[in-house]
Amino acid sequence: MSKQFSTVAWAKAASIYEVNIRQYTLEGSFNSFAHHLPRLKEMGIDIIWLMPITPISVKERLGSLGSYYACSSYTTINPEYGSLDDLKALVKQAHALGLKLIIDWVANHTGWDHHWTTEHPDWYIHDEQGNFTEKNGWKDVIDLNYSNQDMRQAMIEAMRYWITECDIDGFRCDMAHLVTLDFWKQARESCDTLKPLFWLAECEVVDYHTVFDTSYAWAWMHATESQVKGNNSLQDVWNVLHGYTQYPEGAQKLFFTANHDENSWNGTEYEKYGIAAKAWAVFTCTWQGMPLIYSGQESPNLKRLKFFDKDPIQWNQPLEMARFYETLLSFRKSNLAIMEGETFILPTGEHANRLIAFIRKKGKDCVLVLLNISKDDRIHIEIDNPWLSGTFQNIFSGVQFTFSGKQVFELQGGEYFVYSLKSN
Numbered sequence: 559m560s561k562q563f564s565t566v567a568w569a570k571a572a573s574i575y576e577v578n579i580r581q582y583t584l585e586g587s588f589n590s591f592a593h594h595l596p597r598l599k600e601m602g603i604d605i606i607w608l609m610p611i612t613p614i615s616v617k618e619r620l621g622s623l624g625s626y627y628a629c630s631s632y633t634t635i636n637p638e639y640g641s642l643d644d645l646k647a648l649v650k651q652a653h654a655l656g657l658k659l660i661i662d663w664v665a666n667h668t669g670w671d672h673h674w675t676t677e678h679p680d681w682y683i684h685d686e687q688g689n690f691t692e693k694n695g696w697k698d699v700i701d702l703n704y705s706n707q708d709m710r711q712a713m714i715e716a717m718r719y720w721i722t723e724c725d726i727d728g729f730r731c732d733m734a735h736l737v738t739l740d741f742w743k744q745a746r747e748s749c750d751t752l753k754p755l756f757w758l759a760e761c762e763v764v765d766y767h768t769v770f771d772t773s774y775a776w777a778w779m780h781a782t783e784s785q786v787k788g789n790n791s792l793q794d795v796w797n798v799l800h801g802y803t804q805y806p807e808g809a810q811k812l813f814f815t816a817n818h819d820e821n822s823w824n825g826t827e828y829e830k831y832g833i834a835a836k837a838w839a840v841f842t843c844t845w846q847g848m849p850l851i852y853s854g855q856e857s858p859n860l861k862r863l864k865f866f867d868k869d870p871i872q873w874n875q876p877l878e879m880a881r882f883y884e885t886l887l888s889f890r891k892s893n894l895a896i897m898e899g900e901t902f903i904l905p906t907g908e909h910a911n912r913l914i915a916f917i918r919k920k921g922k923d924c925v926l927v928l929l930n931i932s933k934d935d936r937i938h939i940e941i942d943n944p945w946l947s948g949t950f951q952n953i954f955s956g957v958q959f960t961f962s963g964k965q966v967f968e969l970q971g972g973e974y975f976v977y978s979l980k981s982n
Contacts, residue, residue: 561808563746565771568658569728569756570810571897572604573843573887578818578853579608579639580623581863581871588644592651599655601856601880602887605756606652607730609818610662611635611645615669618698621866626662626818627732628669628698632716642723649724660728660756661720665713666736667692667699674709675700681709694736704738714745721752728756734770735761742769758812767809772848775802775811779820782838783830785911786931792911796903799845813842814850821852822865828858833972834931836882840974841914843886844896844927856880882954886976889953893978895923902943909937913969917945924979926950930969940966950977 575598583590598606612629613636619628623638635642652659668674674681675690683701685691690700702709720726729749734742742759746769749755759770762777777798784790802811814820815827815838827835842849853859854871856879863869890896899920906913912932918925924945930937942964951958953976959965967975 561806562743562768563750563757563771565808565810566728566754566756569605569771569848571891572658572756572848573602573890574605574607574758574812574848574850575603576607576817576850576852577609578863578871579611580626581869582853584870586638586868586870588640588648592648595648595651595655595657597877597880599657601884602891603851604658605727606657606659607758608659608661610664610732611639612664613637615671615698617670619669619866620698621864623867624669625698625866627664628667629664630669630672632668632672632713633719646724649726653725658727658756660730660758661726662732663717663729664732665702665741666733667696667701669698670700674712678709678712681706681712704741710741710744713741714748717745717749718752721749721755725753727753728758730758730760731770732760734759734766734773735763739766739769742766764805764809767806771808772810772812775813775847777801778811778813779815783824786831786834792914792931802847811847812850813845813847814852815839815842816852816855816859817850818852818863818865821859822862825862826858826860827855828860829862831931833933834929835972837914837929837931837972837974839882840886840927840929840976843883843890844918844925844976845916846901849887849890851883856883885953889976889978893923893925894920895925899923899925902945904941904943906939909939912937913939915939915941917941917943919945922979922981924948924950926975926977928967928969928975928977930971930973933971935970937969938966939969940964949980951980952976953978 580586610626613631614624615628615630649659682690683703692701757770759766759773781795781798831838856877857874858879859871895918899918901918904915906915914929916927944963946961947963949958949960
């Protein structure tokens, strides 16, 4: 199995920022979010991902505003967010800053009062009694029938609409594995004729990389959470990461410590990871793959955002984590070792469940990453590796050190070091 489509050049070393328009500002609109584009560009973001922009069904709605993922139309704008012209303006502003913009696409199901339910009821799956139904236990949506060729073509036409009308740059495909892979192939072949797009799959089915450029690292995230809770060890995390190395050439994984589902249902990154939240964030930006930052993580956001109701992010001034992410994202863009280097996991001996240590190298670029993912202070580790030779700079402090192949480090609880080899 191999990838059938090439990843667009601008996505290969990119970072993604997930935008929850509803909760981003008090207004919850495209126009109010647009004011944040310059600072996101400055922070090092490359791709803006908008959560679903379509209107939300009223029938069987959950909460006061409903789920973003229960749409009533595929080709109109949620009026809460503004107008079609507002979205067009947002895309143009993003492009003017050198940013790309992708939209969330929910192909598996619609809300109960999507106009297709009356216009084309045969486009849906029905139960034995002939009623609309849903397979995954979600009460506010109903499943589409992908054996119906007319529905498939209408779905593709809806996707093409946003490319031609608003000049979007790709799709983040919700629960992609619930939709048959041959449909996604058909959709990509059709949509990519309009412009080269970036395709992100919310799934971990390896075969889907025949179509998709990037897929979620859910297994990694669950393994890290279990490790923090003491339910497994770091070895389980390494096992997951090894599995990812067996993916087809060119396939990329999306790493994150928060997203809309995690934040609302399982807790903020600080609830999940505690003192190690920043260390794990460093990992997502320095390991092989693509990092995702969720709305408000740069603030930082310390609360679970309500999913079905208005619950604005509480922005700190100044944004306490913005410089942290800016340092990581600008560094990874400028360093070949991070973008495409070899990775060598370093032994941590008795600290095997408390420390992460790896070194990455490509050409003249070499990076050492040390992460203390425990609460324990004054952990000492000796690194002995021929790559660790020369003048290295701590990317966060700017302080330079001369290493000669063997070096002892001390890390406090939750502490993280990223050292980059300085070229002569």
